[in-house]
Amino acid sequence: MAATAIAIVRSRKLFAAVMLSGIFSLIAAVFYVHLTAVDVAFTEAAVGAGISTLLFLATLALTHTSTEEPHKPVRPLPLLIVVVTGAVLIYGTLDMPAYGDPEAPPNTHVIPRYINESGTEVGVPNIVTSVLASYRGYDTLGETVVIFTAGIGVLVLLGRGRRRWRPGLKSKNEDDEPGRGAEA
Amino acid sequence: MNVLGLFNYWIVVILMMAGFYVVIAQENMIKKLVGLNVFQVAVFVFYISMSKIDGATAPILGDEFEVYANPLPHVLILTAIVVGVATTALGLALIVRIRDAYDTVEDDEIQRIEETEA
Numbered sequence: 001m002a003a004t005a006i007a008i009v010r011s012r013k014l015f016a017a018v019m020l021s022g023i024f025s026l027i028a029a030v031f032y033v034h035l036t037a038v039d040v041a042f043t044e045a046a047v048g049a050g051i052s053t054l055l056f057l058a059t060l061a062l063t064h065t066s067t068e069e070p071h072k073p074v075r076p077l078p079l080l081i082v083v084v085t086g087a088v089l090i091y092g093t094l095d096m097p098a099y100g101d102p103e104a105p106p107n108t109h110v111i112p113r114y115i116n117e118s119g120t121e122v123g124v125p126n127i128v129t130s131v132l133a134s135y136r137g138y139d140t141l142g143e144t145v146v147i148f149t150a151g152i153g154v155l156v157l158l159g160r161g162r163r164r165w166r167p168g169l170k171s172k173n174e175d176d177e178p179g180r181g182a183e184a
Numbered sequence: 185m186n187v188l189g190l191f192n193y194w195i196v197v198i199l200m201m202a203g204f205y206v207v208i209a210q211e212n213m214i215k216k217l218v219g220l221n222v223f224q225v226a227v228f229v230f231y232i233s234m235s236k237i238d239g240a241t242a243p244i245l246g247d248e249f250e251v252y253a254n255p256l257p258h259v260l261i262l263t264a265i266v267v268g269v270a271t272t273a274l275g276l277a278l279i280v281r282i283r284d285a286y287d288t289v290e291d292d293e294i295q296r297i298e299e300t301e302a
Contacts, residue, residue, distance in 0.1 A: 014212065014214055014215060017214075017215055017218050018214070018218060021218045021221055021222065024221075024222060024225065025221075025225065028225050028228070028229060031229065031232075032232055035232050035233060035235070035236045035253070036236065036240060036241060036242045036243075036253040037232045037235065037242070037253065037257075037258045037261075038242045038244075039258055039262060040228070040232060040258050040261050040262055040265070043262055043265050043266070044225075044228070044265055047265055047266060047269050048221075048225070048265055048268075048269070051269055052221060052269055052272055055269075055272060055273050055276050056214065056217070056218070056272075056276065058276075059214060059276040059279055059280060060214065062280050062283075063214075063279065063280060063283040063289055075209045078205055078208045078209035079205065079209070081208065082201045082204050082205045082208075083201075085201065085204065086197050086198070086200075086201040089197045089200070089201075090193075090194060090197050093190050093193035093194065093197065094190065096190060096193055097234075098190065099190070099191065099192045099233060099236060101237075101238075104234070110256065111254050111255070111256060114255055114256065115243070115252050115255070118245075119245045125244055125245040125246070126243070126244045126245075127243040127244065127245065127252065127255040128243055128244075128255045128258045128259055128262070131255050131256060131259045132259045132262060132263075136259060139259075139260075139263055140263065143263045143266060143267055146267050146270055147266065147267070147270045150270035150271060150273060150274045151270070151273075153274045153277065154273050154274055154277040157274075157277040157278060157280070157281050158277050158280060158281070
């Protein structure tokens, strides 16, 4: 996974970078299965690796971007910022609970109740589903509001005003919009 | 201290910094968004790796299982993935619009155009 990330940083072709980000998402999904987060893996594979890559490719097609970038040397100031931030974050991890520790703070608070009671209280065997739809239902409502707003934003940005500007791109626009409806 | 137990956090930090570097060092806006996605996935991996418990199964109730992974981070990240795609779509729409107005998606070229117009 780290190798793919570094390949993305180093790749000069835009198309390659987009494809690598799809591969990156897919590897992340496999990793989630290993971490027993099957629902997340499913979503990541479908949404992260599928729809995101599709959207990026649609943008590449719409903007007709030249795929070959001139070679740029490693820039010292951003690299310095990144290295310093990374070092501070790694220093911060020294206080974190160890991987897989059942006594870690995130695993000891509300979670036992979800695990013990959700079967009788909600009646769905999948705990993730019952937490998502029942205990944290408002979260999910907020999520749909965000997606709705984003959908409206996309429609406004790529909507009628744009077509008046560039009648040549009209048909491409219309191809693009149904995909956005499906993702909500 | 168990250094190997922190290895997952270090991977997350490396991924995060790779994404961060792309966001601040690249001029191409589409590349910047790819970097943002990498950063985002790093945060997801961070959360999910916190929910891992040794010997636990996926959080789906069954009679033969005793230990389950922590379901709460899974729920949060499920929401975050979908919201992340929504924001990516919005960013890409903005890029399409910027390219309409300036005929380029390179940050430095837009800066140059702005300066010559001003």
